[in-house]
Amino acid sequence: MNVLVLGSGGREHALTWAISRSERCGELFVAPGNGGTAAIATNVPVNTEDAEAIIGFARDHAIDLVVVGPEAPLVAGVADELRKAGLLVFGPDAQGARLEGSKSFSKEFMLAHDLPTARYKKCTSQDEAMAYLHEVGAPIVVKADGLAAGKGVVVAETMEDAEEAVRDCFAGDFGEAGSTVVIEEMLEGPECSMLAFLAGGKALCMPCAQDHKRAYDGDRGPNTGGMGVYSPVPCVTPELEEQMRSIMEAAAAATAKDFDEPYRGVLYGGFMLTAEGPKLLEFNARFGDPETQVLMPRLASDALDVFEAVARGSLEGVELSWRSECAVSVVLASEGYPGKYEKGKVILGIEEAEALDDVIVFHAGTAFNADDELVTNGGRVLNVVALADTFEEARERAYEACDKINFEGKQYRRDIAMRAIEG
Structure with missing residues (x-):
């Protein structure tokens, strides 16, 4: 199969690396790619959010599968346009990507399907957000509703921090993403992520991974896109893992009920392991970065086989095997x-x-x-x-x-x- 991977980060290098190891992999392209993908694939100067340009390139190079890495093209509906053009695509359509593109939409989805999560309020003005802050107090979590490259979340220990976070959002620090703010209770416990391949309302879950969001040692400093990660996660007991798996499977089934088109891609569940059990912090509509960089090296199955099955909309007969290291x-x-x-x-x-x-x-x-x-x-x-x-x-x-x-x-x-x- 000739494959085109969209993206330029560490996640996309890891996905390209995994696909390149398949015996079925023919020509492999990455748009736009980076210095690492250039060693195992052909980098091409195609804009990841320009569906027309992607379709043209795919037709000119007989692309059999397009793998969408980043969230922005998914939220922008690139996968929808590629599918309309008859291309096979790994990645959800714009409706499914709203699980990441709008935190308020995601929270409403969780509550509608009894998926455990934190209490919250959606605020569309600074006055409304400030009033709610003073009603509930700190510590509290303030989130820009839209995409903010992993940096639109502030865990505020004090009211001063919470108020500053609200002001930053409505001041335009995150552009349109901050025009609506989600304020939610602060859950306590270790954080952990579980990713799952979704197709046909079914989920195939991957091993857990644990990211390090803060910039400096000891979890100090500002939030980042992620400074390191490891897998598996020793604090996740078999019982906790099964609970998380059940939540992800319920979420997959819910997408089949709620969405007009089947969700075909990866759903990332960000969890807090609370004293009451695992609770969802967020959904992402794609592979995590940097989680992918430890999950792909642990994947013993043929990545291309799995991606193709998901893109075709069925996990029937797909089994995942993982390295024990x-x-x-x-x-x-x-x-x-x-x-x-x-x-x-x-x-x-x-x-x-x-x-x-x-x-x-x-x-x-x-x-x-x-x-x-x-x-x-x-x-x-x-x-x-x-x-x-x-x-x-x-x-x-x-x-x-x-x-x-x-x-x-x-x-x-x-x-x-x-x-x-x-x-």
Whole structure:
């Protein structure tokens, strides 16, 4: 099969890497791709939200399957247009993508189908939001309703923080995404994500993963798109995992009832493991980033077979098998991330890092300069992934690999996966 992957981040490099390992993989393209995807596929300068351009490219290159990586094209309805043109697409249509594109829509969906989640209120003005804040008090969670690249959520410990978060949203910090705000109770417990392949109202769940959202060690600093991740998650007991699986399966069945078109893609469930059991924090309508970077290396099944089955709308006969090893991924970021940062810093040492056993380096924000040197091209630059029989070994190997990679201003957390070891 000839395959086109849409996106340019670490998630898309991991998906491209997994697809490239299939014996059935023919020509492989990534639009627009990055410095890492260029080594295993052909990068093409096609806008991920330009459905007409994607359709034209797919027809010119006999593309058999399009895999949509990021959320923005899904929310914009790109998958809808591609399907209308007769293309086979992995990724939900715009209606299904609203589970991520609108937090209020997602919360209403959860409540309508008795999926456990936090109490909340949707506010469409700053005055309404402030009044509700003073009614319920802090700690509280303030969320921009729309897409905000993983940064539109503030866990406010004080009223001052909560009020500032509300003001930031309505001041336009997140554009149209902040014109509506969701304020919800703060749940307590460890966070965890479970992703599932959805098709025909059925769900095939993946192993759990645990992200590290904050910028600095000890979960300090601002929220980011994710600074590291590991899988499996030792604090998730078999009983908890089964409860989460049941919730994801119920959500999949609900999509078949509520949506005009079948949901065909990945549904990401962000959970808080509370004393009352797992509760949903959010849904995402695509693979997580950086969760994908530990899930794809653990996937023992043929990724292309699975993606094609989902795109065709049936999980009948599909079985997933997973490697037993622990996987740890550390994000190497540009100095200043998630704030302002510079691009164009030359990157060295990736080959030496990947020479270590069971180490894979997925590129997130990289490109080539005029001298054909690999350089930084984003806030999150690389995902350094290591697999091993224990978390101690996987962490040691991942950080050994991180030390071999260098670029000016390299920053990263040094406590990724310590939770898995300390319990």
